């Protein structure tokens with residue numbers, strides 16, 4: 058009998074050790090030892106329990122990075138644990154809290170090349186925003202989340218939602234356009250689904266990081282009201298949807314203080330007013346102080362420990378930073394880990410599902426391509442009439458261009474325009490993916506003669522154009538972090554190429570591979586314009602499907618294309634003063650930069666600006682054509698429910714999906730009369746089919762912010778409501794009355 062008891066006792070111990078014994082109360086032995094491992098508790102409860110167990114050193118270890126993979130200047134003893142990524146934060150092994158293994162992942166996982174791995178490149182973030190599709194945004198996030206985990210990462214640095222205030226900003230392609238509702242909604246859905254894969258989600262760069270020139274020093278000057286109603290609103294909407302574990306504060310200053318030491322944006326708005334429970338992580342090298350940054354609400358310095366390492370400990374010991382402030386920082390890191398599931402479900406390295414990634418990348422790009430011009434229905438290509446096609450320029454024989462900087466995804470096989478063996482990538486290299494539109498089009502049109510000319514010699518290109526039924530010029534514009542464009546003109550003499558080719562053959566279509574808007578001095582001379590953005594790993598196939606009509610384009614611009622830089626709020630980006638040039642990062646005690654940018658346009662970003670200035674853009678926000686046509690009718694407004702209903706009819710001969718847009722204007726007498734996007738719906742219709750759809754007006758875009766009492770105000774009165782196919786084409790007009 059004693060033997061039996063002893064045997065059961067040992068069995069019990071074994072099961073308890075393995076954590077598989079569950080008592081009648083449902084609490085496992087593991088839970089009893091580490092009660093924070095009980096998944097039925099909330100992330101906040103679990104974080105609190107862990108916090109109780111931590112020594113000061115363990116808390117402090119959660120508050121800084123330990124170097125950056127592949128970056129010699131940011132090397133620390135624990136750098137090898139970055140897994141080749143952007144950063145590593147120690148966990149608390151004895152309590153089962155994993156370290157944060159962090160990677161950039163704007164449109165795909167960064168640095169896979171140097172790590173001997175593969176990642177899918179989704180279309181650029183701005184491109185994908187043109188789909189106006191929360192489902193696509195979600196699938197986009199899922200692919201990246203899965204690939205991060207397969208590569209051993211448990212935290213992403215994707216999620217850029219800075220508004221396109223400055224179209225020449227080198228990072229425009231990483232963001233989701235100019236409208237706070239559209240950008241916030243799409244980025245929010247992307248992060249939500251990415252974090253659902255069990256990686257800590259991140260939204261960035263908080264806030265007003267709207268140009269790259271002087272990004273480490275620039276002081277963005279804007280009223281609180283304007284900021285609340287524009288850039289901050291985009292973040293708030295995104296955070297509400299995604300509940301991301303982390304917010305990355307930006308390099309720049311905002312009304313004087315750095316983004317990572319800014320009491321107003323971090324403490325007052327993000328943490329106090331919005332109640333954000335996660336952690337604020339600094340942009341890389343964006344921390345410049347210890348006591349000030351900590352008090353303002355920075356929780357974690359990256360990628361080093363210059364200010365939140367030994368100096369933070371000293372500050373605690375000297376009583377300059379309280380232990381409760383440290384507790385708050387540490388709790389937020391732990392909370393993000395529990396919230397995202399990285400404690401319960403750490404990543405398992407494996408082979409990424411490349412086929413699935415390519416499938417999603419193609420589908421998203423098919424929804425992202427925007428048909429800007431299509432005279433005489435030159436598209437889709439009809440092979441019964443078009444027997445020869447000239448493909449010109451843009452390295453279309455070998456691939457399509459991508460966006461650079463920390464967003465860069467490495468192309469399989471290296472840069473398609475570099476000789477073999479020179480495939481290594483630098484973050485400022487111009488990288489073409491091996492996704493040849495020429496090959497994709499030949500595969501789609503096997504009986505059509507399709508020839509290629511690189512476009513280097515304008516006369517040779519024009520000669521080929523002249524002898525072809527149809528011409529497609531591929532034009533590119535490269536963008537990357539840490540640079541801004543001098544202008545919105547196509548680089549490398551491409552305007553002249555297009556002019557000359559179109560003069561030789563007016564049946565010319567221009568395919569744009571751009572990260573932001575471009576000016577088009579040749580627009581009247583070409584028959585078609587297709588905006589393909591940075592098209593991602595399967596962009597060539599998506600593009601070929603659109604060009605031949607297997608896919609009917611649905612994308613609508615998430616940014617306004619201006620006629621000229623003179624129509625922008627600032628005709629040029631002010632250059633960085635000489636004394637600031639070449640500074641490695643930020644201000645120092647010896648040097649406080651005077652470089653500032655005044656965002657005097659306030660909340661009038663993009664289409665709102667053009668309306669207020671009575672300027673006609675080249676292509677308005679929300680515009681994009683289809684191979685079919687749609688008609689709008691029958692608007693009714695329900696003021697109580699804040700909904701509008703209307704009918705969309707497909708009046709053409711092809712099935713298609715129309716993005717129906719709803720705008721609203723504040724009541725007469727209010728001081729912000731411009732139209733603002735208030736909702737939208739994607740409507741899929743067979744030829745001749747009608748559908749009545751209901752769109753809920755988002756009250757957040759109707760509110761104005763009162764600086765004096767720090768409150769939002771929804772003014773009573775009559776709001777004009779506009780419904781249609783773009784910000785400029787709104788055939789239906791009604792009125793919403795709020796009491």
Ligand code: BGC
Pocket residue numbers: 143161214261340341463538
């Ligand atoms: C960028 C961030 C990026 C970080 C880590 C910084 O230069 O601004 O967007 O996440 O580097 O690579």
